[in-house]
Amino acid sequence: xxxxxxxxxWGDEGKGKxxxxxxxxxxxxARFQGGPNAGHSLEINxxxxxxxxxxxxxxxxNCINLIGNGxxxxxxxxxxxxxxxxxxxxDVRARxxxxxxxxxxxxxxxxxxxxxxxxxxxxxxxxxLRGISPTYQDKTGRSGLRIGDADSPEFKNLYARxxxxxxxxxxxYEFPYEEELARxxxxxxxxxEYLRGFSQVNSEFFLHRLIxxxxxxxxxxxxxxxxxxxxxSYPYVTSSSTISGGACxxxxxxxxxxxxxxxxxKAYCTRVGSGPFPTELDDELGxxxxxxxxxxxxxxxxxxxxxxxxxPALKYAIMLSGVDELIMMKADVLSGMDTINxxxxxxxxxxxxxxxxxxQGTTVTPIYKSFPGWQEDISVIREYHQLPxxxxxxxxxxxxxxxxxxxxxxxxxxxxxxxxRK
Ligand code: GDP
Ligand code: IMO
Ligand code: MG
Numbered sequence: 144x145x146x147x148x149x150x151x152x153w154g155d156e157g158k159g160k161x162x163x164x165x166x167x168x169x170x171x172x173a174r175f176q177g178g179p180n181a182g183h184s185l186e187i188n189x190x191x192x193x194x195x196x197x198x199x200x201x202x203x204x205n206c207i208n209l210i211g212n213g214x215x216x217x218x219x220x221x222x223x224x225x226x227x228x229x230x231x232x233x234d235v236r237a238r239x240x241x242x243x244x245x246x247x248x249x250x251x252x253x254x255x256x257x258x259x260x261x262x263x264x265x266x267x268x269x270x271x272l273r274g275i276s277p278t279y280q281d282k283t284g285r286s287g288l289r290i291g292d293a294d295s296p297e298f299k300n301l302y303a304r305x306x307x308x309x310x311x312x313x314x315x316y317e318f319p320y321e322e323e324l325a326r327x328x329x330x331x332x333x334x335x336e337y338l339r340g341f342s343q344v345n346s347e348f349f350l351h352r353l354i355x356x357x358x359x360x361x362x363x364x365x366x367x368x369x370x371x372x373x374x375x376s377y378p379y380v381t382s383s384s385t386i387s388g389g390a391c392x393x394x395x396x397x398x399x400x401x402x403x404x405x406x407x408x409k410a411y412c413t414r415v416g417s418g419p420f421p422t423e424l425d426d427e428l429g430x431x432x433x434x435x436x437x438x439x440x441x442x443x444x445x446x447x448x449x450x451x452x453x454x455p456a457l458k459y460a461i462m463l464s465g466v467d468e469l470i471m472m473k474a475d476v477l478s479g480m481d482t483i484n485x486x487x488x489x490x491x492x493x494x495x496x497x498x499x500x501x502x503q504g505t506t507v508t509p510i511y512k513s514f515p516g517w518q519e520d521i522s523v524i525r526e527y528h529q530l531p532x533x534x535x536x537x538x539x540x541x542x543x544x545x546x547x548x549x550x551x552x553x554x555x556x557x558x559x560x561x562x563x564r565k
Pocket of ligand 3 (some may be wrong): 442
C-alpha cells in the first residue's frame with residue numbers, strides 16, 4: 144500500500160517536516176522525482192536538518208529510505224549529504240537504498256544549466272543551477288547515465304560520450320567550462336565510487352516485494368504541483384512530474400497501489416525563481432511575510448517571493464493529483480495580522496477553466512476575499528479546539544472551497560508543532 148505526499152504550490156510547502164512527522168506510520172519513505180534542487184527541512188528537538196536527495200524518513204530507526212528511479216542524483220552532493228546526515232546521527236548505511244535506474248547528474252550537466260540560464264538572460268527560469276533540466280533532457284534523449292551503469296566496465300566510455308555532446312553545446316553557448324569541469328571531474332568519479340558502497344537496488348522489484356509483504360510506503364514528492372513539467376506554469380517549471388501520477392512512473396508502481404494522496408499547502412504562497420505568481424505581494428507586506436516566515440531557500444538561500452493564498456491554483460493542484468486530504472502549513476506566520484486575504488477566483492475566468500496557468504504570458508487578476516485575522520501566538524497550541532475561532536473559521540472556509548478535509552495543521556517548524564485533527 145502506497146500513500147503519496149506532495150506539495151500543491153510552488154515548492155517549499157513543508158514536505159520535509161510532514162514526511163518526517165508521518166514516517167512513524169510507514170515502513171518505507173521513497174522519493175520519486177526531482178533531485179538536489181529540492182531542499183526539505185526537518186526540525187527535530189530544535190535542530191534543523193536539510194535534505195536534498197535523501198528521503199525525509201532517514202532520521203527514523205526502522206525506516207527504509209528509497210531514492211527511486213525517477214530521481215536524478217548528483218554523486219558529489221549526495222555524498223556530502225550522506226556524510227552530513229551520518230554526522231547528525233542517522234544510520235544512513237543501513238537505511239538508504241538507491242535505485243540503479245536513477246540518472247546521474249554529471250558535472251557538465253551543472254555547467255550546462257548555468258550556460259542555458261545565462262543564455263536566456265531576462266527570460267531565465269531561475270533554476271537552482273543543480274543541472275536538473277540538462278540531466279532530464281539526456282534521460283529522455285536516451286543518452287543519460289544511470290547510477291547502475293557505474294558497475295559496467297564501459298562506464299568511463301559512456302561518460303566520455305555524454306561529455307563530448309555537452310562540450311559541443313558549451314561551444315554553441317560560448318560558455319567557459321574547462322576550469323570548473325576539471326575541478327569537479329575527479330571528485331565526481333570518487334563520489335560515484337563512494338555511492339557504490341551503498342545499497343543499490345532494482346527498486347521496482349525491491350518496492351513490490353516490500354508491498355507484497357504488507358509494508359506501508361510513503362512516496363515523498365519534491366518541488367510542487369505548480370512546478371510540474373506538464374501542468375505548471377511552463378516554461379517556468381522544473382523538469383519532472385511533481386503530481387501524484389509521477390509517483391507511479393518514478394517508482395515503477397501501478398496506479399492500483401496508490402491509496403491515499405495527501406497534499407501540503409502553505410496558508411499563503413511562495414515561489415522561488417521566475418514565472419507567473421498572480422497573488423504576489425511585491426511590497427512591504429510581502430517582505431513582512433518573507434521575514435516572519437523565514438522564506439529564504441533551503442537549497443540556494445535565495446529570498447522567496449511571497450503572496451496571498453491562491454485558491455484557483457490550489458484547487459487545480461488538488462484536481463491534478465486527486466488529493467484526499469490537505470495539510471495546512473505555516474499558519475503561525477499569519478498570526479497578528481488584522482486581515483488575511485485569499486484569492487477566490489481570477490477576473491474573467493469561467494468556473495470550468497479556473498486556472499489559465501498553461502497559457503504562457505497570460506496575466507490574471509485575482510479576486511480576493513478578506514478574512515479577519517487572529518492575534519494569538521498559535522505556535523504554542525497543540526489541540527485543534529484551542530485554536531482561535533477566527534482561525535478555525537478560516538480553515539472551515541478552505542475545506543468547503545476545496546471540498547477536501549484539512550487533516551493536519553502545522554504551526555511551527557518543529558515536529559512537535561503539529562496539530563493532527565481527530
Ligand atoms: P519543503 O521543500 O516542502 O520540504 O519545504 P522547505 O523545507 O524548503 O521550506 C519550509 C520551511 O518552513 C522550512 O524552513 C521549515 O523549517 C519551515 N516550516 C515548516 N513548517 C512550518 C510551520 O508550520 N511554521 C513555520 N513557521 N515554519 C515552518
Ligand atoms: P522543494 O522540494 C522551490 C524551482 C526553481 C526554478 C524552477 C526550475 O524544496 O520544494 P530547477 O533547478 O528544478 O530546474 O528549477 O523550479 N524549484 C523549486 N522551488 N522548491 C523546490 O524544491 C524547487 N525545486 C526547483 O527555483 O524556479
Ligand atoms: Mg524546499
